[in-house]
Amino acid sequence: MSDVLLSIEGLTKAYPGVLANDAVSFDIRKGEIHALLGENGAGKSTLVKMIYGLVRPDAGRMTLDGRPYAPASPHEARAAGVAMVFQHFSLFEALSVAENVALGMENPPPMRALAHRIREVSETYGLPLDPARVVGDLSAGERQRVEIIRCLLQEPRLLIMDEPTSVLTPQEVEILFATLRRLAGEGTSILYISHKLEEIRALCDRATILRLGRVVGRADPQALSARELAEMMVGQELMTPSRPPAPRGEVVLDVAALSLASPSPFGTSLKSVTMQVHAGEILGIGGVAGNGQDELLAALSGEMLAPADAIRLCGIEVGQLGPTARRRLGLLAAPEERLGHAAAPDMTLTENALMTGAVRQRLLNRGFVRWGAAREFACRIIERFDVRTPGPEHAARSLSGGNLQKFVIGREILQRPLALVVNQPTWGVDAAAAAAIRQALMDLAAEGAAVVVISQDLDELMEISDRFAALNEGRLSAPRPTAELTVDEIGLMMGGAHDMEVAHVAG
Amino acid sequence: MIRLERRPEPSRAWTAATPILAVALTMLAGGALFAALGKDPVAAIRTIFWDPLFNEQFAAYSRPQLLVKAGPLILIAIGLSLGFRAGVWNIGAEGQYIIGAICGAGVALALYPAESALIFPAMVLAGALGGFLWAMIPAILKTRFNTNEILVSLLLVYVAEQLLASMALGAMRNPEGGGFPGSRNLQQYPSAHNPELLANTGMHWGVVAAFLAVIGAYVLLNRHITGFHIRLAGEAPKAARFAGVRPNALVVFCFGVSGALAGLAGLFEVSGPSGQISIDFNVGYGFTAIIVAFLGRLHPLGILLAGLLMALTYIGGELAQFMLGLPAAAIQAFQGMLLFFLLAVDVLTNYRVRLGRGEVAR
Numbered sequence: 001m002s003d004v005l006l007s008i009e010g011l012t013k014a015y016p017g018v019l020a021n022d023a024v025s026f027d028i029r030k031g032e033i034h035a036l037l038g039e040n041g042a043g044k045s046t047l048v049k050m051i052y053g054l055v056r057p058d059a060g061r062m063t064l065d066g067r068p069y070a071p072a073s074p075h076e077a078r079a080a081g082v083a084m085v086f087q088h089f090s091l092f093e094a095l096s097v098a099e100n101v102a103l104g105m106e107n108p109p110p111m112r113a114l115a116h117r118i119r120e121v122s123e124t125y126g127l128p129l130d131p132a133r134v135v136g137d138l139s140a141g142e143r144q145r146v147e148i149i150r151c152l153l154q155e156p157r158l159l160i161m162d163e164p165t166s167v168l169t170p171q172e173v174e175i176l177f178a179t180l181r182r183l184a185g186e187g188t189s190i191l192y193i194s195h196k197l198e199e200i201r202a203l204c205d206r207a208t209i210l211r212l213g214r215v216v217g218r219a220d221p222q223a224l225s226a227r228e229l230a231e232m233m234v235g236q237e238l239m240t241p242s243r244p245p246a247p248r249g250e251v252v253l254d255v256a257a258l259s260l261a262s263p264s265p266f267g268t269s270l271k272s273v274t275m276q277v278h279a280g281e282i283l284g285i286g287g288v289a290g291n292g293q294d295e296l297l298a299a300l301s302g303e304m305l306a307p308a309d310a311i312r313l314c315g316i317e318v319g320q321l322g323p324t325a326r327r328r329l330g331l332l333a334a335p336e337e338r339l340g341h342a343a344a345p346d347m348t349l350t351e352n353a354l355m356t357g358a359v360r361q362r363l364l365n366r367g368f369v370r371w372g373a374a375r376e377f378a379c380r381i382i383e384r385f386d387v388r389t390p391g392p393e394h395a396a397r398s399l400s401g402g403n404l405q406k407f408v409i410g411r412e413i414l415q416r417p418l419a420l421v422v423n424q425p426t427w428g429v430d431a432a433a434a435a436a437i438r439q440a441l442m443d444l445a446a447e448g449a450a451v452v453v454i455s456q457d458l459d460e461l462m463e464i465s466d467r468f469a470a471l472n473e474g475r476l477s478a479p480r481p482t483a484e485l486t487v488d489e490i491g492l493m494m495g496g497a498h499d500m501e502v503a504h505v506a507g
Numbered sequence: 508m509i510r511l512e513r514r515p516e517p518s519r520a521w522t523a524a525t526p527i528l529a530v531a532l533t534m535l536a537g538g539a540l541f542a543a544l545g546k547d548p549v550a551a552i553r554t555i556f557w558d559p560l561f562n563e564q565f566a567a568y569s570r571p572q573l574l575v576k577a578g579p580l581i582l583i584a585i586g587l588s589l590g591f592r593a594g595v596w597n598i599g600a601e602g603q604y605i606i607g608a609i610c611g612a613g614v615a616l617a618l619y620p621a622e623s624a625l626i627f628p629a630m631v632l633a634g635a636l637g638g639f640l641w642a643m644i645p646a647i648l649k650t651r652f653n654t655n656e657i658l659v660s661l662l663l664v665y666v667a668e669q670l671l672a673s674m675a676l677g678a679m680r681n682p683e684g685g686g687f688p689g690s691r692n693l694q695q696y697p698s699a700h701n702p703e704l705l706a707n708t709g710m711h712w713g714v715v716a717a718f719l720a721v722i723g724a725y726v727l728l729n730r731h732i733t734g735f736h737i738r739l740a741g742e743a744p745k746a747a748r749f750a751g752v753r754p755n756a757l758v759v760f761c762f763g764v765s766g767a768l769a770g771l772a773g774l775f776e777v778s779g780p781s782g783q784i785s786i787d788f789n790v791g792y793g794f795t796a797i798i799v800a801f802l803g804r805l806h807p808l809g810i811l812l813a814g815l816l817m818a819l820t821y822i823g824g825e826l827a828q829f830m831l832g833l834p835a836a837a838i839q840a841f842q843g844m845l846l847f848f849l850l851a852v853d854v855l856t857n858y859r860v861r862l863g864r865g866e867v868a869r
Contacts, residue, residue, distance in 0.1 A: 342746070
């Protein structure tokens with residue numbers, strides 16, 4: 001009777017202390033790609049969990065194809081034709097593609113028939129995948145294909161994709177988008193969850209925007225600019241980070257042929273990493289997660305020692321120095337993982353300020369802590385970087401992700417480093433805090449520091465960095481000026497090339 | 508339905524209240540246990556907690572025992588707590604205690620019968636050094652070869668016990684002892700004796716050392732960067748490495764301090780309350796101190812109180828066995844309950860209890 005597949009009316013879900021979803025209503029039409037847009041904590045995950053039967057709503061109702069729909073479990077949701085690809089894969093690395101697919105099915109056919117079906121589906125939708133390969137050998141993009149094919153074999157009417165592109169290179173994203181468009185063309189509805197605005201503008205027909213659990217807007221993403229979408233999502237005007245052009249200074253951080261085995265068996269060894277970062281410059285380092293980002297940060301921060309002459313700060317060999325000695329010289333770092341690495345969760349902000357600020361802020365007197373000075377330093381960070389907390393005596397874990405990240409980055413910036421290395425500075429941070437952090441990094445460079453930003457957010461790197469390099473399997477590409485790079489070139493630098501030859505997608 | 512909900516921050520009020528609540532719960536459950544054994548629960552609890560200190564008949568004997576027993580427990584537990592805070596597990600304090608006693612007594616026995624004011628200080632140094640060196644075995648094996656410090660330190664206890672037996676029967680046996688095992692009694696060797704400093708208090712140099720250790724540990728943990736690094740390493744090891752803490756140096760430091768303090772405890776015991784190296788010199792202080800350390804929440808002042816409380820239950824437990832005929836196993840169960848309840852109610856510090864139906868997203 002209508003072209004609506006799934007209709008959601010007044011869906012509400014409360015958790016202790018938060019209203020995760022507050023009377024959310026929207027429709028998904030047949031064959032459309034519908035974006036669900038919102039910041040972290042806006043309620044996107046709770047909403048799709050209710051649609052997929054993982055969480056039961058407190059109030060409201062759903063209608064699927066005109067019939068009441070209230071799945072009590074993912075099993076019921078799948079039976080009704082709803083499939084979901086999660087952000088984090090649930091695959092067994094030691095098993096083959098076909099075996100993994102079989103494990104996710106209610107009644108798997110014989111292995112040979114299944115392998116045949118997988119091949120068929122993967123060819124139809126332009127997702128090349130060999131059913132006999134072992135999952136452990138596959139790239140993140142290929143693993144995602146396994147998950148997608150597992151869903152497609154159920155011939156779903158609604159496919160939910162949760163942040164699918166966070167692990168993909170630009171080329172892999174293109175392949176995925178082509179597949180999704182083709183699916184939509186055949187009448188499958190797709191609910192696409194993301195906070196990446198350009199993707200949504202490129203792919204989706206309609207968008208529903210969530211903020212703090214409520215629907216705050218419906219939009220045609222192709223008719224709006226990314227900025228307009230972002231402002232709907234955040235609910236306020238966004239400032240765009242900017243800085244005056246500054247002349248490039250001397251080489252501050254000089255890394256020469258740095259090779260280092262990873263201490264973890266699942267880590268990535270660094271292979272002959274070479275880079276020179278000048279005063280007043282931001283070097284952006286991109287790459288898919290797990291290609292040596294953590295190891296590079298550890299090698300630069302001093303957590304992993306390197307040959308003495310592999311790392312130089314203003315000409316001084318620092319490779320053999322530990323973190324404290326490097327801080328004394330002016331090489332500072334902020335790792336990706338906020339809780340447990342950059343900050344101690346159960347310690348107060350004062351103690352966390354002392355953690356890396358002890359030497360440069362002179363917080364010690366013959367080894368004894370000057371707690372008054374440490375508290376003052378914490379207060380300065382809180383004030384300068386607008387960290388929302390009742391005070392420095394509160395535990396780090398009581399802060400929201402964005403606020404803690406502002407604290408962690410601010411702690412290093414306020415120590416006036418000669419060189420600062422940050423890994424994923426805005427990961428999981430709300431848009432306003434992310435903009436503030438980017439601005440702070442640019443200000444730091446403008447004041448003459450050498451800044452290295454390791455990130456998986458390409459938009460971020462394009463926005464703030466002067467030069468760009470990519471990490472791929474522990475190797476760093478030669479840095480190139482950001483202004484003259486195209487998306488295709490970036491993808492090639494990130495190592496997307498090995499998937500290019502099979503990316504012949506029909507339509 | 509009862510649910511636990513994680514608090515955004517540890518509750519200060521509960522941190523202070525949980526030990527008291529745990530003692531109260533132990534009294535209730537212990538009373539029920541004693542009642543089930545056919546004893547008057549009120550009398551039993553009173554015998555354990557009240558009589559050792561205030562009973563007219565026994566207090567004169569048992570009150571000094573409180574410090575005599577609490578001293579070594581506190582001294583050892585303070586050292587262990589530093590390591591436990593940092594995630595360094597020295598389980599072999601009992602062995603370090605024995606070696607400290609052997610080394611300290613060895614100095615005295617070698618110099619017997621010379622009299623000098625320098626003998627006792629030399630014994631103190633030797634005791635601390637002995638415990639320190641014994642603790643260095645697991646520490647260096649761990650830092651050099653990544654062995655498990657729990658196993659190595661624990662197994663070295665049994666090595667130390669064999670060494671103790673060999674000393675009591677061989678090298679250190681009293682030549683005037685009529686062939687009985689055991690060394691000369693240092694209580695009868697004035698230069699080597701660790702006497703009761705104030706009559707009828709039980710106060711000896713070991714108790715003084717324990718109090719000094721409490722103060723020292725408090726200052727270290729709260730005011731010094733090394734103490735901060737110890738806490739940081741225990742709470743967030745990756746963050747500690749990022750902050751510049753060298754894990755191996757920390758292992759050596761924690762083992763060294765706890766070994767030296769355990770060695771001191773052994774020396775003060777052998778030169779004071781015990782008096783001689785004998786086969787059954789060690790009575791488990793090194794193991795009980797582990798309980799004391801956790802009972803005191805690894806906090807110096809907490810350990811001071813926990814050490815006194817533990818000593819009290821030992822003395823009171825003996826009294827209850829003797830007076831009421833309670834089985835020794837019931838006393839041990841009672842002490843076990845104390846630790847159990849303390850750890851159980853500890854949950855309330857970090858979680859709050861919620862009643863009612865709730866759904867949790869998977």
